[in-house]
Amino acid sequence: xxxxxxxxxxxxxxxxxxxxxxxxxxxxxxxxxxxxxxxxxxxxxxxxxxxxxxxxxxxxxxxxxxxxxxxxxxxxxxxxxxxxxxxxxxxxxxxxxxxxxxxxxxxxxxxxxxxxxxxxxxxxxxxxxxxxxxxxxxxxxxxxxxxxxxxxxxxxxxxxxxxxxxxxxxxxxxxxxxxxxxxxxxxxxxxxxxxxxxxxxxxxxxxxxxxxxxxxxxxxxxxxxxxxxxxxxxxxxxxxxxxxxxxxxxxxxxxxxxxxxxxxxxxxxxxxxxxxxxxxxxxxxxxxxxxxxxxxxxxxxxxxxxxxxxxxxxxxxxxxxxxxxxxxxxxxxx
Numbered sequence: 113x114x115x116x117x118x119x120x121x122x123x124x125x126x127x128x129x130x131x132x133x134x135x136x137x138x139x140x141x142x143x144x145x146x147x148x149x150x151x152x153x154x155x156x157x158x159x160x161x162x163x164x165x166x167x168x169x170x171x172x173x174x175x176x177x178x179x180x181x182x183x184x185x186x187x188x189x190x191x192x193x194x195x196x197x198x199x200x201x202x203x204x205x206x207x208x209x210x211x212x213x214x215x216x217x218x219x220x221x222x223x224x225x226x227x228x229x230x231x232x233x234x235x236x237x238x239x240x241x242x243x244x245x246x247x248x249x250x251x252x253x254x255x256x257x258x259x260x261x262x263x264x265x266x267x268x269x270x271x272x273x274x275x276x277x278x279x280x281x282x283x284x285x286x287x288x289x290x291x292x293x294x295x296x297x298x299x300x301x302x303x304x305x306x307x308x309x310x311x312x313x314x315x316x317x318x319x320x321x322x323x324x325x326x327x328x329x330x331x332x333x334x335x336x337x338x339x340x341x342x343x344x345x346x347x348x349x350x351x352x353x354x355x356x357x358x359x360x361x362x363x364x365x366x367x368x369x370x371x372x373x374x375x376x377x378x379x380x381x382x383x384x385x386x387x388x389x390x391x392x393x394x395x396x397x398x399x400x401x402x403x404x405x406x407x408x409x410x411x412x413x414x415x416x417x418x419x420x421x422x423x424x425x426x427x428x429x430x431x432x433x434x435x436x437x438x439x440x441x442x443x444x445x446x
Contacts, residue, residue: 146360146418153419158354158441165242165358166350167234170195170295170307172376175369175396177229182399184224192395195297201227202290225290231365232284235265238358240311240338244346250313254334258282261334266359289336295345309341351376352441360419367412369396374416374423375440388431 158164174190174197181188189198202225210217243252255261258278262270271277294308314337338346353372361367373395377385393405400408410427417423424435 146415153356163355164441165238165353165355166245167238167241167353167372168346169349169351172351172373176233177227178365180229181227188227195295198294199227200292201225226287228284228288228291231362231368232281233288234365234368235362236285236288239265241346241350244343245350250338250343252336254336266362307345310339311342313337313339354440357419357440361415364412366396367415370412371416371420377434378437379439385434386431
């Protein structure tokens with residue numbers, strides 16, 4: 113009997129948070145916020161609340177980096193089995209002045225802008241996909257001020273300065289819009305497809321908003337124009353999401369990814385499905401060890417379950433068992 117019990121899937125509710133990484137008070141505040149959001153979601157569905165949003169379909173198959181890739185490689189990617197994602201950071205030419213034999217010499221070198229990573233690129237892409245679903249336009253209005261745009265993507269609290277979230281968001285926006293992205297379906301399949309694109313045709317970030325004065329508006333509304341190729345990827349069966357849940361999970365990029373992936377999987381599955389840890393690590397993994405990945409995944413999954421209570425699943429040492437559940441935003445509503 114003991115051996116049989118040990119084979120039963122573990123219940124998600126027993127997964128603890130690392131006390132060394134998160135204080136008791138911080139945990140209480142976080143779970144209180146998630147609980148309050150869960151009550152609001154249960155009281156009113158996303159459509160009635162005007163909170164239906166969208167993410168690009170490729171984002172639920174292959175995720176962006178969670179941290180800046182080590183050593184800033186020339187390319188970075190993920191492969192979920194059916195879809196691969198490859199990102200190349202944007203570059204700019206920098207003037208370099210050196211002294212050679214007592215005389216100044218000016219040369220140029222290509223400098224990487226860096227990879228988009230973390231929660232902000234995901235929040236920005238969700239906002240873009242939602243606006244495209246609403247308007248169908250390639251040209252989008254970002255808003256009159258930086259703080260207004262921060263609120264639009266789910267960040268009501270803003271902070272300035274070199275380490276504030278306004279500066280961080282602006283930097284991630286630069287990285288995202290400068291990057292080259294390629295999404296490729298299974299190359300071994302009979303029919304396969306590659307979509308290579310940049311997010312925007314043009315975006316002059318320097319003239320948008322001043323991070324030192326986030327409430328100061330520009331002389332005209334800030335706009336960006338999406339590339340035709342990227343606009344097409346957003347028009348191909350975008351995945352509906354509840355923006356309240358995305359906002360509630362916005363402190364964790366992995367939690368956002370897990371939520372979007374779960375609601376997509378529940379919308380297309382009709383029977384229980386087992387996902388091995390190895391497959392999950394390919395899709396959501398990082399440079400951490402398998403043990404550390406599993407621990408981090410379960411921590412974030414617990415947060416997702418706090419606000420997406422219709423999600424039914426179990427886990428054991430071999431992987432995650434998804435049980436038939438109601439999508440966060442049913443297709444007939446979206």
